[in-house]
Amino acid sequence: MERVNFHLIEKKWQKSWLKKKNYKDSKKKFYCLEMFPYPSGKIHMGHVRNYTIGDVVARYKSMKGYNVLHPMGWDAFGLPAENAARENNLDPKKWTEKNITEMKRQLKMLGLSIDWDLEISTCDEKYYKHQQELFIDFYNLGLVSRKETYVNWDPVEQTVLANEQVIDGKGWRSNATVQRKKLSQWFFNISKFSEELLEDLSELKNWPNKVKTMQKNWIGKSFGCEIDFKIEGDLPIDTIKCFTTRPDTLFGFSFLALSVDHSVSKHFIKNPEFKKFKDECSKTGTTEESIAQGEKIGFKTNLFAINPLDENEKVPVYFANFVLMDYGFGAVFGCPAHDQRDLDFANKYNLKVKTVVKPLDKNDNFKVHKEAYTGPGIVINSKFLNDFKVPEESIVKTIEILEKRKLGKKKINFRLKDWGVSRQRYWGCPIPMAHDKKGNIFPIPKKDLPVRLPENIDLNCKGNPLDSAKKWKEIKIDGKELTRETDTLDTFVDSSWYFMRFCSPNFKEGPFDINKLNYWMPVDQYIGGVEHAILHLLYSRFFMKAVKLTNNKVKDSEPFKGLFTQGMVCHETYKDVNNKWVSPEEVEKDKSGNVIHKITKTKIVVGASEAMSKSKKNIIDPESMIKIYGADAVRWFILSDSPPDKDVQWSNQGVNAAYKFLQKIWNLNLGILGRSDVKNISKETEDEFNNLFNNYILKITNLIENFQLNVAVANVYEIYHLINKYMNQKVSNTCLKNNLSNFMSILIPFTPHLANECLEKLGVSKIETWPEIRKDSLKKQKTKIAIQINGKTREVIEIEKSLKEEKVVSITKKSEKIRKILTNKKIMRIIFVKDKIINYLVK
């Protein structure tokens, strides 16, 4: 068997693809995009899987005649660069650029059909200049605001920490106890789009349902009403507003609970007891266990709230730890019988529990004790609300009554909060704003953009490095002396519009050339990890809608028409006798099949297969695999073993098998090239071969369209067996070569180097088109039909397609086996399904 040198042909074809572009003069466009990588230094198997799947789609669509856009870029701002820079005293920019060069070299080894002329990098001022323009556009439209929020403050580092930098309530670097500090920060008002973001999810037919439900839950729309409760007491407070989804349980009202941050709290600020309580609340807020335990604690005020539906009923007002300030109005009315939290609270403080809803199968004496009743039923003990059906009429009718009496009004609430985009970091896009001494805000004039990051900054200083860049901070605009904003943008902002920039990456007059944007957008197929199901995808959807408001010529309001979320790449984990993680390279099998350490020869414990991670050392380096097996084999294996949306197990045996198979294809190609033609050709055999082959084209086409790439791979194996079989039959060389070259065309998206090399050897010139499906041949074929007796399959026979029942009955009755079984039996009924099954029901 001859072996092909993959490295030679890979170099050759990759070079030729750099010159050649995919663009076609076609009306049909296809924008294929994979989530761009963070330039961490080296590509990992997750990238290989992501970009291989994308490349199959891009190459397939191109062969189908689409004009394909398939770009690549770098999500290049972010904390790791800053950390690496601090540790090694480097410039984050240089560190990032070095990583990009390295990763680009590795990605090119995979033979992806990417147009590198469109490459963008978010840390490039040519990119972030336009991001700053968009920020100002959003600001002018009222989509940007400043608000005070709590942040994780590290008192030693004098900096704000991201949630993942807080470990057990302490700073990851300083180990100091993290404080809750209020800071004024920039926000994108994404919550203004709550309704639209929810509504438009239904348009996204080619998105996984899973992602849509996750977004739906995240947006969290709920229907209810707001109610003003009258307050009695010795404080100047008339009413407190609450939001509720269960106004129908108003007669079960037994306390009113406020968040400790509610405006009423200002009257208690000097009360030492209240202060103690508030401290207690902020403590339980940070530790996860206390939330899980869910202990409800409260602080009783001297205020009373009046039930709006019954003036005679007064209930106490509490501050309670389970009431959130940033949802609803930071105040809830407590109905213990029909809300578990309220019940826990009421039981702790001995508050009244009045049952006002009974399940359908219980009588009016039904009473709630330890478990709140939240299911459907009938309203009881509630005067004029009695007998309403819960929930279908009770809620709406109660709201009607409240509205009529001017006690409350219908209200829709969302959980989605505004997006805080301020980061007190150096390595990010500067926010193009300035302040005067009075606290007024001024956007930087667009002509002065970009606001560049200052260079030669000491990143080891305390606090935000930009804050200490005195010269950089001071500016003059229209003669006014101002100070620059020193916050930079969350890196999610960078990735919220890069797909728009790819449509015209070198456009200088603005973020995008509107004609090109409208031609290419939306992204037809977006591919990436499911970990971005909520934030990145939601922010990008927000951006598209916001950009549309800045420019009424923008036609799309959704950025990603199709979304595919691929699974992770996993590998077995290994631990040595000392319970330390060991990498796959350090491990081997001895003669009796035990797993041992290569050097120490000690026993290795093989653990579960888990997502490749540095910490567990179960990483396989893609480049070393490409060096051993070639890019095509790596691509082939990563596609072959599991459905693309599920996790895949990496195995060296698997990639080795892929390598062997590709060598077999190479030899099949050589074998047919060197085959001496057959003299007595059978037209019938050729037809049979052509029809079977044609069937596979149809099958694989559908499989690719449905992302069942692992099944497509399985079918390629079957085609290989098919061609191998007919190679030894009465089939002409012309017929064989014709099918073989179609086979190679099918292989192009999967293993482009090998397929192109084989096609070149075959002397086929017009190679970049997907094989045509001949519809006429599909009809002629034979089919296999199952013969069942009483629903059990007894025999399978081959018949002509589309035969009628009588015909099939007479054929099947001729079968000896069936005749035997049917002897002395009475046929009660025959069930016949064309081309599939015939079932005799006998007695």
Next chain:
RNA sequence: GCCCUCGUGGUGAAAUUGGUAGACACAAAGGACUUAAAAUCCUUGCCCUUUUGGGAGUGCCAGUUCGAGUCUGGCCGAGGGCACCA
């Protein structure tokens, strides 16, 4: 606690959407070629029977149907998302 998804051989998985369960591949065992190894090719795959055959069988229990991996109800198990959202 709430929401979502998934349970098929030793392993990864297929199954035209209610119609031949286990395609395709990995691993294992046996065999062929070879002095030998590698490479390559073939066979086997749960239970009973020497074979021909037959039987059970898609997490468990019921149901609908001529027919259920697929549909319905209940249970068990695994994974993911959310976190007191009033």
